[in-house]
Amino acid sequence: MPQMRSLLVLWATGRCNLRCRYCYAAGVSQEDMNFKTAKQAIDLMGEWPLTIQFAGGEPLLNVGLVEAVCEYAATRLRDVRFAIQTNGTLIDKKAVQLLKRFRIAVGVSLDGRPEVNDYLRGNSLETARGIKLLAEHGLATNLNAVVSDFNVGSLTGLVDMALYFGNIHGIGLDLLRKSGRAAAKPTAAEQGQQQPVGTGPATEAALRDALRLLYRYLRKVNSALNFALSHKIRVREFERARAAMNQAAALAASVPSAALAIAAAAPAAPTTAAVAAAPAAPTFLPAPAPEAILPSPSGQMLSRNYCYAALARSFVVLPNGGCCPCGSLALDENYQMGNVHSSVQPLALSCQCPKACVSCRYRAICPGGCPSRGLLNGGFDMLDCVMRKTAYQLIEKEKQEEQV
Ligand code: SF4
Ligand code: SF4
Numbered sequence: 074m075p076q077m078r079s080l081l082v083l084w085a086t087g088r089c090n091l092r093c094r095y096c097y098a099a100g101v102s103q104e105d106m107n108f109k110t111a112k113q114a115i116d117l118m119g120e121w122p123l124t125i126q127f128a129g130g131e132p133l134l135n136v137g138l139v140e141a142v143c144e145y146a147a148t149r150l151r152d153v154r155f156a157i158q159t160n161g162t163l164i165d166k167k168a169v170q171l172l173k174r175f176r177i178a179v180g181v182s183l184d185g186r187p188e189v190n191d192y193l194r195g196n197s198l199e200t201a202r203g204i205k206l207l208a209e210h211g212l213a214t215n216l217n218a219v220v221s222d223f224n225v226g227s228l229t230g231l232v233d234m235a236l237y238f239g240n241i242h243g244i245g246l247d248l249l250r251k252s253g254r255a256a257a258k259p260t261a262a263e264q265g266q267q268q269p270v271g272t273g274p275a276t277e278a279a280l281r282d283a284l285r286l287l288y289r290y291l292r293k294v295n296s297a298l299n300f301a302l303s304h305k306i307r308v309r310e311f312e313r314a315r316a317a318m319n320q321a322a323a324l325a326a327s328v329p330s331a332a333l334a335i336a337a338a339a340p341a342a343p344t345t346a347a348v349a350a351a352p353a354a355p356t357f358l359p360a361p362a363p364e365a366i367l368p369s370p371s372g373q374m375l376s377r378n379y380c381y382a383a384l385a386r387s388f389v390v391l392p393n394g395g396c397c398p399c400g401s402l403a404l405d406e407n408y409q410m411g412n413v414h415s416s417v418q419p420l421a422l423s424c425q426c427p428k429a430c431v432s433c434r435y436r437a438i439c440p441g442g443c444p445s446r447g448l449l450n451g452g453f454d455m456l457d458c459v460m461r462k463t464a465y466q467l468i469e470k471e472k473q474e475e476q477v
């Protein structure tokens with residue numbers, strides 16, 4: 074059986090040339106990681122298939138480490154992939170060569186059109202210049218946007234930006250977590266003032282409306298692009314919902330007992346059978362669906378495989394060698410896993426889901442919520458549910474329309 078992939082996130086530096094309003098990295102030491110620490114982390118991973126992601130801070134401020142790590146890991150490991158999460162402002166010709174040489178998957182943080190991104194993150198022109206340079210050299214990238222109370226109403230702007238750049242593979246939406254600067258206590262001067270917009274979460278209604286609008290806009294744009302370009306613009310959240318529904322349908326078709334169990338639980342149209350759940354006594358798929366919420370021994374619903382961190386296969390290494398499962402918990406002493414210079418004990422994050430999951434028609438395919446957001450925001454964040462459910466509803470409707 075193939076070994077499962079793990080994720081090693083190297084926090085290349087705590088430094089950054091931007092000052093985003095909600096920066097998750099704020100408060101983490103400004104040190105640069107040295108090669109000795111990075112090498113130690115890679116060696117600890119043994120022979121596991123590995124994705125090494127460079128993050129921070131702005132990892133391109135320590136581009137020498139990125140290069141040295143790629144050179145070492147590419148020779149040392151049999152199965153390694155590289156990725157970088159950058160603000161894009163420092164992408165120059167030298168960085169482009171490095172990204173190309175090691176096929177480093179690039180994610181650029183961008184929260185919307187320039188006026189929106191300038192307010193939240195700053196320096197949009199430099200980010201745009203970096204993305205354009207990637208395009209000129211034939212490199213595609215993903216855009217990652219943090220969804221907050223400030224930009225939730227203008228998510229379609231991300232599609233506009235993707236159209237403008239022309240080399241955007243996909244757009245990912247990350248709901249704001251109360252970490253770093255977004256969790257900072259108000260200064261004495263700020264006491265009594267309203268929290269500035271851009272550091273707080275969207276409301277559930279605003280997120281639901283925004284996703285519906287984004288979906289409609291995306292469909293229009295993509296149907297126009299069908300005539301003009303060979304690629305579509307994809308939003309990760311819709312793609313995941315589509316993939317999960319397709320997988321569940323395929324499973325129902327190929328495992329007769331699964332199909333029976335699902336059909337028995339399905340109150341609605343046959344097209345929705347694969348994702349329907351029993352309202353009272355939950356029946357689970359015979360084999361756990363790839364991204365299902367699972368019941369814990371105590372009967373609570375737990376989100377167990379939301380991400381690498383939920384599967385104890387995520388290792389975020391800070392410049393000093395300290396290790397935790399998720400960058401958002403870098404400063405939380407309850408979630409430290411040790412230090413690569415001594416020993417590291419893997420840790421799986423899980424997230425308790427709301428009771429509503431038991432009777433939700435999407436329960437068999439829904440991964441629940443981001444464990445860190447649940448921990449940082451003081452319990453399951455219903456915005457996670459709104460994000461998933463809205464995406465499932467939109468894709469389910471799309472599938473029904475396709476069948477007509
Ligand atoms: S969020 Fe990223 S780009 Fe923005 S200040 Fe923090 S580290 Fe820099
Ligand atoms: S969509 Fe919401 S209620 Fe349904 S399973 Fe997912 S988290 Fe639970």
Ligand code: SF4
Pocket residue numbers: 379380381382383387398399400401422443444445446
């Ligand atoms: S816990 Fe949440 S923030 Fe952390 S890696 Fe998983 S999805 Fe990302």
